[in-house]
Amino acid sequence: MLERVRAARGVRLSRTEYHADFDRVAESVTGVMWKLERSQTFREPDDPAWRSFVAGEWDEVLSLFDAERDDIAAEVAKDAERGVRLRRLRVVEEPVSAYLQWEMHSFKVLAECGVDVRVVGAQAISEWEVGAPVPEMVVLGDRVLYEVLYDESWAPCGARRIDDPEVVAGVVADIGRLYAGAEPLIEYFDREIAPLPPPKRTAIGSQVES
Secondary structure, eight states: OGGGTTTSOOEEEOHHHHHHHHHHHHTTOOEEEEEEEOOSOOOOTTOHHHHHHHTTOHHHHHHHHHTTHHHHHHHHHHHHHHTEEEEEEEEEOSSOOHHHHHHHHHHHHHHHTTOEEEEEEGGGGGGGOSSSOOOEEEEETTTEEEEEEEOTTSOEEEEEEEOOHHHHHHHHHHHHHHHHTSEEHHHHIIIIITTSOOOOHHHHHHHHHO
């Protein structure tokens, strides 16, 4: 079902509309919220840690991520009280991109604060990627799926809201199956990311320009 998301009927939302709609729907959702992330690089100009990454200030990146711990833990506790559990599944290609190396340090903090994050290799989703990669997506319970949209530079620019119950249920089943066989983030991080030196400015620059 993952390969059918782009062809499914949906409502296009601007970035502002997407955030407002997401917040409204999320208030009444319980159970699992899924997030599937596929692209190996994004632009996140609103994120101070991303700007520090682009500037080559690696120590500042790690400091900014670490400073988020209290807020993340509070959000996890709030979600637990509401009966909500966020599960994030990150697709990884080898060799790891500079962006992904940066993001994995953020994910490590998330995981240590109680967020369920797992990693799966790109080969695990190959059956759904005939002709194009699967899109980035967020699923709220079993009700609403958002295909998250990006511009040509991979900066966020909104989403498509999909309400078709068959599509939503099929996507949840596919992501859930992938998640069950995926590797916990901390295990992956300790083996593949922790030994890496800070990304070189040339590697960062090539991805910022892409």
